[in-house]
Amino acid sequence: MAEEKLPTRAQDFSEWYNQLVLKAQLADYAPVRGCMIVRPYGWALWENIQQALDGRFKATGHQNVAFPLLIPKSFIEKEKHHVEGFSPELAVVTIGGGEELAEPLILRPTSETIIGHMWSKWIQSYRDLPVLMNQWNSVVRWELRTKLFLRTLEFYWQEGHTAHATQPEAMEETRQMLDIYTDFAVNDAAIPVIPGAKSDAEKFAGADITYSIEAMMGDGKALQAGTSHFLGQNFAQAFEVKYLDHMGVQQHCWTTSWGLSTRFIGAIIMVHGDDQGLVLPPKLAPYQVVIVPIFKNDEEKAAVLGAAKELKTQLAKAKIRVTLDEREGQSPGWKFNDWEMRGVPVRVELGPKDVAKQSAVVARRDRPGREGKISAPLADLPVTIERLLGEIHLSMYDKALAFRRSNTHATATYDEFKKAVETGFAFAGWCGRGDCEEKIKEETRATMRCIPVDATDVLGSGGAVASGKCVYCGTEAKERAIFARAY
């Protein structure tokens, strides 16, 4: 690594992010423009995200499946809004085995169409419903402007797809999955999110309703961190997904889809990271604890490493993810900085003095410097650290929520609104018309992020509510919405 230090977030947030992703070895640029390679440390983080979500999916009755990467091009054309939305960003395969293909294939940008196609074969009766599926895969969208994790030509995600007999059931599923994403963001990633509905302009191509969870990044911009779509009967009609009901009448299914991608890693970086580097939430961090041994000579080395290995065993036994940094060439101070940059929640410093006292110095990443350090008896560490990881999670969440709330403003006038979206979220009345939304976007670069499900959560208890008038045209507000510049 050529440069020791990152730019600060205040100097250049974007450059801070780019360098951090590379330096922390989360990912690297691929030889093809806009593609990324997820390195072991980044993938370990993704695996923990997968595990946290997959458990929730299974607990709510979903099963994992695998559909193919290649989809006949004609499929995408069967749903009008879907084709309009995705055509510009499709990668198309026209040659296979040296021969021009009779029908071009697309690399899936998402799998609604091919899944709809198969469902039409599999679903015959109300007894076959609901169908609750999920797949972990990658998809391809030919984006113009890319950024590691946030927007790449190919990205990894899960896409859930469900089919139901009735509209209320499908709606309930859509909302359930939104709740699951919210629960995951809050309780595993320590990221406060605003669940809400998208405007017509912002919703998924082919959906009747799109819900998302929106998070505020460290620079005040919004990031859509997960989505859940109520697809109505749009895809069921396009692909003839029908069932025979109790009365012997043919009905179209009601379907949903929902996804969360490696973009979420970008959210973790930008919500929690500080000028030293990453700050990873304990539940998702690849390593929850790093042990840095300190010694001068072989005699000390033997004693310290012996104690360090024993500690590692004890922590691992307590189901704590721990690594021991035995690298020879680097000084302890260098390692402190390195692991801080990589965001490990807890660092244990273990030297001869500690071993003599049968204690260790424990430092927490979310409170850098001396103030975050305590000394604790070695024998207690599994318990101490377990408790500390819980505290770190809560304090990271509180900090992120406090930041979001202090940068979210209920705005009544357009001037207030324009000021608010310079630095964060604006919570404002909106008449619900697309042209007001469009004008706002043109004039302020802020887009409608969502209409919050629970408006009282946005500003906290006692916070002002948004005005009853549309912030742009001044007519009666139909909605109260979050507006912000977004990734």
Add this chain to the structure above:
RNA sequence: CGGGGCGUAGCGCAGUCUGGUAGCGCGCACGCUUGGGGUGCGUGAGGUCCCCGGUUCAAAUCCGGGCGCCCCGACCA
């Protein structure tokens, strides 16, 4: 698709204007030193100067063409 920047050792760059033995810092290897907040010193390995063509006794450098990447704006998880 517009605007900007860049392409020279693994990484970051200087050298290009004014053509003449390819350099610096970091990293890497080895040795000593040091180790509780990014140790210090020494030795060493490492190069199709993005590609193609041209000018010239001689091109990283000048001329022509091409390719690629990054950043900032319009579209998107």
